[in-house]
Each structure stands twice: as C-alpha cells, then as structure tokens.
Amino acid sequence: MDLEAVRTFVAVAEAGQFQKAAADLSITQQAVSKRIATLERTLGVRLFTRAARGAELTIDGQAFLPHARELLRVAERAGASVRPGRRPLRVDVLASRSAQSGLMRGFHRAHPEIDLDVMMLFDIETAVTAIRSGAIDASFRAVAAPGRPVPEDIASVRVLDEPLQLLTGPAHALAGAQSVTLAQLVGHRIWMPGIAPGTEWAAYYDDLVAEFGLTIEATGPNFGSDALLDTIADTPALATFMGEPTRLVWPAGHGLRRIPVTDPTPVYPHSLLWHRDNPHPALATLRTHLAATTTGHDTTGTWTPSWAIPR
Amino acid sequence: MDLEAVRTFVAVAEAGQFQKAAADLSITQQAVSKRIATLERTLGVRLFTRAARGAELTIDGQAFLPHARELLRVAERAGASVRPGRRPLRVDVLASRSAQSGLMRGFHRAHPEIDLDVMMLFDIETAVTAIRSGAIDASFRAVAAPGRPVPEDIASVRVLDEPLQLLTGPAHALAGAQSVTLAQLVGHRIWMPGIAPGTEWAAYYDDLVAEFGLTIEATGPNFGSDALLDTIADTPALATFMGEPTRLVWPAGHGLRRIPVTDPTPVYPHSLLWHRDNPHPALATLRTHLAATTTGHDTTGTWTPSWAIPR
DNA sequence: GCAATCCACAACAATCAGTTGTTCACTAAG
DNA sequence: CTTAGTGAACAACTGATTGTTGTGGATTGC
Known part of the structure; x- marks a missing residue:
C-alpha cells in the first residue's frame, strides 16, 4: 500500500x-x-x-x-517526530513504570496540545551527550554518577524524591510487617531485574548494598514489569524495591504487599537536566509545570548516595 | 515517505x-x-x-x-478493514450520538478483541441493499419505512426502545417543567438538524408532526452535535428532541434542561437487521451480546409509528 | 440531439528500485 | 604487522513503475 x-x-x-x-x-x-x-x-x-x-x-x-x-x-x-527544528519535545526517562513517567503523564494531561516523545536512554553519560548535541531536550536523572560531574552548560533542578518501598508476595517472611528497617532486610534476597550495569541506577543500588550489607540481585533478563510482579507474587524468598504508587492501574489478584522502608528510608533523587541554550518553547513550559507541581524535599530520616545530591 | x-x-x-x-x-x-x-x-x-x-x-x-x-x-x-472474507464486523448506526452508538460501545467494551467498523449509511433502503450484498454485516434501524417491507432474507430483532426527551436552554418557556405532554409542545419550535429527508428517521418525525400537530424544523445544515447544543442553550425559542442520556460526557456549563415527554412518550424503536446467511463469526457474538443486555419493552403510554413496529 | 463533463485506455518518456559486481572501513586472529 | 572476515556503500545496468499527452466512451443537461 x-x-x-x-x-x-x-x-x-x-x-x-x-x-x-x-x-x-x-x-x-x-x-x-x-x-x-x-x-x-x-x-x-x-x-x-x-x-x-x-x-x-x-x-x-x-x-x-x-x-x-x-x-x-x-x-x-x-x-x-524527527523534523529538525520543530519536532516534539524529547524527554528521556529512567523506565516506563518509574515516577518520572508519572510526572510526564501529568504534564501531558496539563498540556495536551504539546507534542511529546518520551524515550529511554542508557545512562546519564549518554543523556548528557544527547542533551549537549540537542538530540534530546531534557532528561530525568540522578544528577551525576560517581566521578562524573555534570558539565557547566547543563542545567538541572531537583524535581522529585522517590522513597523506595519493599514489594513482596503474600507468602514472604516480611509480608505482614507494617514497615521494615534497612537492617531487617539484611539476608533477604532482593531482586531488581532490568538494571543495566554501568548506569547511575546500578551505582545507586551498589552504594545501598555497600553501606547496609543488603543482597541485591540486579542480574537476569528483564521480561517487563508484569513478569516481575508475577514472580515476586509467587516467590516467597524474593522481594523487590519499588517507588511510590503511580497512577498506573495496580494489578489486582496478586496479593502483593507494599511495605514502607525506614531507618533510613532509601530515596532516589530525580532531577531534570537540560541544556542552558535549548530554545525549544515546550521546554520552558515543562520546567514551569514541574516547578508548580513539585513540593519541597524533607531529607530527615532518608538515605541518598552523596554523589547524587545536586550542587 | x-x-x-x-x-x-x-x-x-x-x-x-x-x-x-x-x-x-x-x-x-x-x-x-x-x-x-x-x-x-x-x-x-x-x-x-x-x-x-x-x-x-x-x-x-x-x-x-x-x-x-x-x-x-x-x-x-x-x-x-476492506479485506474480503476476514474483515472487521461492519455495523451501520443512525448517528454517532444515538443510543445505538452506546450499544456498540458496550459491545466493544465487552469484546475488545473483536475488530469493529461503525458506519453511518443514508437510509434503511441503502442499509438493506448493503446487508444483502454482504457489504455490511448489520444495521441498527427502525425495521421498515412506510410502504417498504423488509425482505424475507433479512432477519431483525428489536434491541432498544429509545424514549425521546425534550432538550431546552435555560431561558426556554418550558425550561422549568418537570415533564411536558406532546399537546403542550404544539406551537413551540422544535429543531432537528441533520435529519436527511427521505430517510426513515425523517418519516418518524413526519408522522409525529402529522399526528400531534407539532412544529418540527428538520432543515438547516448540521454542524455537529456540539453546535446544536450551543444553539439550543442560547436560543429561548428553540428546543430539540434527544434520546436517553448515553454514557457520553454531558457538556457542562450550558444550562441545558432535559424534560421527559409524556402522554404519550414518543419512542424510537431500534432493531438490529442482518442477513440470515451472513457467516461472520462476530455477528453471532454481537447478537448474543445484545440479547443478553436488552430488556423487555413496555409500550404502555408510548407512541411509535405503526410502520416501525417489527413483524 | 448536441455540447459539456468526467473517467478510462493507450502510447510514450522519465524516473525509480532492485540486482550484480566491487570497493572501502573496521575488527579480530595469527 | 599482516591477513582473513564481516558489514555497509558505491557504480553500472535493467526492468518496472509512474507520470505525461492524446483520445475515446458514457452520462447528464439544455
């Protein structure tokens, strides 16, 4: 045809x-x-x-x-989508189920007239290169990976602190707990598939393991979040970390438990990165929208890797 | 490209x-x-x-x-959509805002795996010809126009009786009424744009006019239902007929009033027509679905043209 | 009945897309 | 450092496609 x-x-x-x-x-x-x-x-x-x-x-x-x-x-x-000059705003997010996608959905609801392309790049280094070349307009990231400072021409603003919760099946040893401490998680197997080694996301969990002695398995193929939830629900010995509930439909019938983690609460800090000279008009709209919908950060009782704190 | x-x-x-x-x-x-x-x-x-x-x-x-x-x-x-043999089920409806569309939306919700093409043909004669030739699979219609009986090879079943209500703006003389009788509507201008002369829909309103002496203007260009609602809301001298509320979003902020019509209530009878020999598997599913979701018909205190009663 | 309107067919020219044959760039192994 | 191997691009050629002009047939309206 x-x-x-x-x-x-x-x-x-x-x-x-x-x-x-x-x-x-x-x-x-x-x-x-x-x-x-x-x-x-x-x-x-x-x-x-x-x-x-x-x-x-x-x-x-x-x-x-x-x-x-x-x-x-x-x-x-x-x-x-690829027209040079007047293409849709291109924003890089960590994963489709992350809180960043929720932010972008909120932005799309507030400004349905703005064309968007949401992408998923490999790591912050790729993202920064793409931002500097103008290939993408913005990226949600933890602002820096260890030893890799963000260049001067990249601006960033912290938009969301995402407290991690423990997700278990109904037969898990901690399934009945109202909350758990990081210390209590020592010895339990925590499974985080789909985290590519070498990314700042992997570095985050590496630091968490090093500091609190947790057992996190980031290996194994990623068959999608549905498969992850199925496995977690059916495997008593496995648990995983997950952010705040997004507006996604929460799969029913799995018997999954969300348990807050305390003392301290691991927090993943999301910042928006963009190039200071980027002229895309929708970028300013996005920044304004995020500034208006973002609240302050309460860091008491939380843990975040030192390299992930923005300057 | x-x-x-x-x-x-x-x-x-x-x-x-x-x-x-x-x-x-x-x-x-x-x-x-x-x-x-x-x-x-x-x-x-x-x-x-x-x-x-x-x-x-x-x-x-x-x-x-x-x-x-x-x-x-x-x-x-x-x-x-046009592949001979295995194309989507093709169903003809009266108008996109009619109750028939509501039925089809319900069917689609119940069977999202079935591909559908909803169309709008001119009148029942066109629809019957299309059904006999196999160009469409089914049609929602008042079963016959005056003097044009449905041929033997076309099957039909009554699926919905749609009571008409009066729709007025807030400044209309009847805006405050709890209900109105057909006799009370004599002398009021009723506007029904988008009804093509020669269709069985027009014949329905012709009969209504002839029997109760109403003033119905079916002329004028049809700029869509939004424009119709706007005009009705802003024009005190105009009203229109409309069926039961469908699941469509009811436009807010117009101040529109829906007033039941009684003594008798005009009812538009919708039947599903199809060819007895049509082998489309989804057609049987549609008939089963409609039979399951359709209730009986209470015809006391209602009016329907005699030619529109199915055999 | 005749002009006007509208679409289809035929012949021809120009362009395009695919093939074969070959070259160039890079990688890995000896 | 050399060499074989892999993968993409360039060049020349050919058949197919797509557009054009010219023309004919069918229907409508005066």
Missing part, C-alpha cells in the same frame, strides 16, 4: 471527483485514475463508483476512509 | 544490521542500504550509525521507531 495513493484516495473522497482531486494534488486526472485503480487492485475492492458527474464512495470506500485519514495523521506525526 | 522504507527501517532496527534485515525481507543488502538512505534523506536526519559490526539506532532513530511501528500497525488495520 502506497501512502501517496492513500493521500490521493482521501483527496478524491473529499473532492467528490477525480478531476478536482487531480487539480488539488497538482497532477493530471489520468494519474489520479491510475493511482486509485492501483490502490483498488492491491486492496482487492472497489473504492469508488464512477458516475458521469463524479466519483462516489462505495461502502468499502466509506469503511476505508477513516482508516486512510488515520494513516495520514500517523505518517505526519512520524515525520514530525 | 514510503511504507516499504518504514518497514525496512523497523526490520533493520530489530535485526541490528542491514544484511540480516535484507535476508528477512528477501532482498539484497544493497536494496536495504538504498531504502534506508532514501528514508534518511526524506526525513532529513540520520537514523543509524553504521559500525563495522552492524547498524545502531541514533537518538533520532530511537524516537522514530515507535512512530514507525505505529504506522505499520495502522496500515495493517487499514488494509484489513
């Missing part, structure tokens, strides 16, 4: 006749006739009934028309 | 290298190279970084990939 043919089909459907559609498209009537004939041949159905005073949609044509319009819309959006 | 190029792009992104993608698509590596080069030229950005051990997505390529996948999905659906 050819997009030009689809565009021609919509033009004919709107014009009601081949000749006018041809004029609209700046081609000859014969070319329109050929394109429609080819499209009808590839689809295997007749799209128009040809009459002396124009062309009328068949039932199949009427059914195809909304799909054709949708196809052109999607093609337009696809092209716009 | 060429759909084949987009398909090639996705194949390369998944294969990680041009050669394997070429094998998957059964073309040569050179053809893949050309297609990607052309796509990159039309988009104006580089999509892959070519390395010695394969091709890797650039940031732009990563941003483009989900749009490309969506584009292929929509193209697939568009083609399927």
Whole structure:
C-alpha cells in the first residue's frame, strides 16, 4: 500500500471527483485514475463508483476512509517526530513504570496540545551527550554518577524524591510487617531485574548494598514489569524495591504487599537536566509545570548516595 | 515517505544490521542500504550509525521507531478493514450520538478483541441493499419505512426502545417543567438538524408532526452535535428532541434542561437487521451480546409509528 | 440531439528500485 | 604487522513503475 495513493484516495473522497482531486494534488486526472485503480487492485475492492458527474464512495470506500485519514495523521506525526527544528519535545526517562513517567503523564494531561516523545536512554553519560548535541531536550536523572560531574552548560533542578518501598508476595517472611528497617532486610534476597550495569541506577543500588550489607540481585533478563510482579507474587524468598504508587492501574489478584522502608528510608533523587541554550518553547513550559507541581524535599530520616545530591 | 522504507527501517532496527534485515525481507543488502538512505534523506536526519559490526539506532532513530511501528500497525488495520472474507464486523448506526452508538460501545467494551467498523449509511433502503450484498454485516434501524417491507432474507430483532426527551436552554418557556405532554409542545419550535429527508428517521418525525400537530424544523445544515447544543442553550425559542442520556460526557456549563415527554412518550424503536446467511463469526457474538443486555419493552403510554413496529 | 463533463485506455518518456559486481572501513586472529 | 572476515556503500545496468499527452466512451443537461 502506497501512502501517496492513500493521500490521493482521501483527496478524491473529499473532492467528490477525480478531476478536482487531480487539480488539488497538482497532477493530471489520468494519474489520479491510475493511482486509485492501483490502490483498488492491491486492496482487492472497489473504492469508488464512477458516475458521469463524479466519483462516489462505495461502502468499502466509506469503511476505508477513516482508516486512510488515520494513516495520514500517523505518517505526519512520524515525520514530525524527527523534523529538525520543530519536532516534539524529547524527554528521556529512567523506565516506563518509574515516577518520572508519572510526572510526564501529568504534564501531558496539563498540556495536551504539546507534542511529546518520551524515550529511554542508557545512562546519564549518554543523556548528557544527547542533551549537549540537542538530540534530546531534557532528561530525568540522578544528577551525576560517581566521578562524573555534570558539565557547566547543563542545567538541572531537583524535581522529585522517590522513597523506595519493599514489594513482596503474600507468602514472604516480611509480608505482614507494617514497615521494615534497612537492617531487617539484611539476608533477604532482593531482586531488581532490568538494571543495566554501568548506569547511575546500578551505582545507586551498589552504594545501598555497600553501606547496609543488603543482597541485591540486579542480574537476569528483564521480561517487563508484569513478569516481575508475577514472580515476586509467587516467590516467597524474593522481594523487590519499588517507588511510590503511580497512577498506573495496580494489578489486582496478586496479593502483593507494599511495605514502607525506614531507618533510613532509601530515596532516589530525580532531577531534570537540560541544556542552558535549548530554545525549544515546550521546554520552558515543562520546567514551569514541574516547578508548580513539585513540593519541597524533607531529607530527615532518608538515605541518598552523596554523589547524587545536586550542587 | 514510503511504507516499504518504514518497514525496512523497523526490520533493520530489530535485526541490528542491514544484511540480516535484507535476508528477512528477501532482498539484497544493497536494496536495504538504498531504502534506508532514501528514508534518511526524506526525513532529513540520520537514523543509524553504521559500525563495522552492524547498524545502531541514533537518538533520532530511537524516537522514530515507535512512530514507525505505529504506522505499520495502522496500515495493517487499514488494509484489513476492506479485506474480503476476514474483515472487521461492519455495523451501520443512525448517528454517532444515538443510543445505538452506546450499544456498540458496550459491545466493544465487552469484546475488545473483536475488530469493529461503525458506519453511518443514508437510509434503511441503502442499509438493506448493503446487508444483502454482504457489504455490511448489520444495521441498527427502525425495521421498515412506510410502504417498504423488509425482505424475507433479512432477519431483525428489536434491541432498544429509545424514549425521546425534550432538550431546552435555560431561558426556554418550558425550561422549568418537570415533564411536558406532546399537546403542550404544539406551537413551540422544535429543531432537528441533520435529519436527511427521505430517510426513515425523517418519516418518524413526519408522522409525529402529522399526528400531534407539532412544529418540527428538520432543515438547516448540521454542524455537529456540539453546535446544536450551543444553539439550543442560547436560543429561548428553540428546543430539540434527544434520546436517553448515553454514557457520553454531558457538556457542562450550558444550562441545558432535559424534560421527559409524556402522554404519550414518543419512542424510537431500534432493531438490529442482518442477513440470515451472513457467516461472520462476530455477528453471532454481537447478537448474543445484545440479547443478553436488552430488556423487555413496555409500550404502555408510548407512541411509535405503526410502520416501525417489527413483524 | 448536441455540447459539456468526467473517467478510462493507450502510447510514450522519465524516473525509480532492485540486482550484480566491487570497493572501502573496521575488527579480530595469527 | 599482516591477513582473513564481516558489514555497509558505491557504480553500472535493467526492468518496472509512474507520470505525461492524446483520445475515446458514457452520462447528464439544455
């Protein structure tokens, strides 16, 4: 199926006749006739009934028309997503289930007119390079990895402190606890699949392990959060860390338990990073939105790696 | 933008290298190279970084990939919508705001796996012809127009009786009434734009006018239901008929009033029509669903044109 | 009945997309 | 350091596609 043919089909459907559609498209009537004939041949159905005073949609044509319009819309959006200059705001997040995605959903609800592309880059180094080159407009990150300070031309603002909670199945030893301390977690297996080694996310958990002697397994393939929740629910010996409940639908029927962690509460600090010279108008809107919806940070009784504290 | 190029792009992104993608698509590596080069030229950005051990997505390529996948999905659906034999179930409804649309939304919620195409044909004659030819699978209609009985090979079942209510703006003379009788409406202007003359819908209101002496203006261009509601809200001398509240969002801030009509209540009878020999598997599912969700009909104190009563 | 309108078919020209053959760049092993 | 191996790009060629002009047939309206 050819997009030009689809565009021609919509033009004919709107014009009601081949000749006018041809004029609209700046081609000859014969070319329109050929394109429609080819499209009808590839689809295997007749799209128009040809009459002396124009062309009328068949039932199949009427059914195809909304799909054709949708196809052109999607093609337009696809092209716009990489159009240099006026493309959608490109924001890098940590993972689709993280609190950062929740922030971006909130921004999209508040400004549905702003086109967004949410991406997931590998680590903060990739993100900073992409921000400096203009390939992306902003990134949610813990502001620095150990030994890698953020360059001068990158601005950052702390937007969210995400307290980690323990997630267990109903048969886990700690399933009934109202809250647990980090010390109590020593010896329990904590499973965090999908954390790539070398990222600042992995560094965060490395520090947590080093400081409190926890057992965190970051290995194993990541089959998605649904598979993770299934495994946690069914395996009494496993637990995992997870942030605050987002507005995502919480899967029912698993018997999963969320248990606050205290003394101290591990907190993952999310900052927004962007290039000081980035002219994208939606970037300012995003920053304003985040500033308006972000509250202050209470750091008493919490733990965060020292390298992750923004300057 | 060429759909084949987009398909090639996705194949390369998944294969990680041009050669394997070429094998998957059964073309040569050179053809893949050309297609990607052309796509990159039309988009104006580089999509892959070519390395010695394969091709890797650039940031732009990563941003483009989900749009490309969506584009292929929509193209697939568009083609399927007219595929002879295994196309989606095609159901004809009266209008997008009618109770019939509510029934179809309910069906879609109950069976989201069934592909649907909802259409709006002109009148029952068109619908019956389409049903007999197999161009559509079912139609919601008042079963017959005057003098035009439904042919023997068309089956029908009454699925919904829709009582009409009066819709007025806040300044209308009847705005404060708890209910009105048809006799009370004599002399008031009732506006029903978008009812094409010659349809059974128009015949329904013609009968209503003839029997009770109402003033119904079915003329005027139809600018959509939003424009209709705006006009009704702002024009004290105008009112309109509307069915039961559907699950659509009821526009707030208009000050619109819904007033039940009694003595008798005009009822629009909706039946589902289909061809006895139609083999579409989803048609049986739709009939079962409608039979399960449809209640009996209480016809006391209601009015319906005699020709609209099913046999 | 005749002009006007509209679409389809035919012939031709230009362009395009795919193939084969080959080169270039990089990596890894000896 | 050399050499074999892998992967992508360039060049030349060919068949197919797509557009054009020219023309014919069918229907509508005066």
